[in-house]
Amino acid sequence: NASVSTSKICGSVCSFLIACYKDEGVRSSKEGASLLRADHMKTWVLTEEGKKYAAQGSPEVQLFLAVPEEGSISVLEPKKKLGESIVSFAWKYAKENKWVDMEKSNSQGG
Secondary structure: OOOOOHHHHHHHHHHHHHHHHHHOOOOOHHHHHHHOOHHHOOOOOOOHHHHHHHHHOOHHHHHHHHOOOOOOOOOHHHHHHHOHHHHHHHHHHHHHOOOOOOOOOOOOOO
16 A cells, blocks of 8 residues: 555654754754644645545546547537536636547537
């Protein structure tokens, strides 16, 4: 298992920083630890929107997954499935990443 707990990572980082502070003249680990109090550290957290994307994928990934690997679908199908706002937002990034493209269809259906 390649996963490492956050507490182990934080503990290792704090130990390393305390050792660096000691080398810079901080006299004790207690003094070094006070420099690393929790209120001085920033952390990343998922917002409600982030939690939604963690579960469903980002808008551009949702659009990418809505397009079949072989063939094509009408531009309207992802809009019906994902919603206009998701597709409008996702199109720019999925296109920039060269994940999807839009082609004009010569048939009546597309």
